[in-house]
Amino acid sequence: MGNREWVSLAKRLVLGVLYHFGIKHGIGAESLCEFFKSVHLETHVGVSANALRQLKHRVEDVIVTYEVSQSEQCQPLNKLGICLGGDETFLDCRSWCWWNWRVGLSLQKLNVRIVSMKPGVTS
Numbered sequence: 470m471g472n473r474e475w476v477s478l479a480k481r482l483v484l485g486v487l488y489h490f491g492i493k494h495g496i497g498a499e500s501l502c503e504f505f506k507s508v509h510l511e512t513h514v515g516v517s518a519n520a521l522r523q524l525k526h527r528v529e530d531v532i533v534t535y536e537v538s539q540s541e542q543c544q545p546l547n548k549l550g551i552c553l554g555g556d557e558t559f560l561d562c563r564s565w566c567w568w569n570w571r572v573g574l575s576l577q578k579l580n581v582r583i584v585s586m587k588p589g590v591t592s
Contacts, residue, residue: 475513479514483510484524484528486505487524487525491525498518498522499518501516502521
């Protein structure tokens with residue numbers, strides 16, 4: 470593995486550890502910095518507590534920005550709420566009828582309308 474590949478791997482490791490342990494599990498920048506120094510990553514990438522805090526804030530900002538853009542772009546066109554799809558097993562009428570009997574009644578109690586892609590089949 471060349472130097473460029475090693476640095477790329479080290480950056481991905483820092484980002485992955487920062488996200489998984491720092492953001493998701495609330496481990497502080499000082500503890501993460503100690504860990505990275507114990508495995509000698511500080512000679513390849515910046516892992517000071519201050520640098521990790523800044524990177525953590527940048528990652529959190531990107532996550533929030535992504536969430537906002539996805540919520541704006543992924544709105545249902547006709548406000549259906551939940552759209553479910555079936556695979557080829559639903560092409561067989563017996564499978565559809567069984568599913569509709571077992572699951573359809575429960576969904577109807579929740580005011581969920583079931584629409585089939587088969588012409589004329591709704592419940």
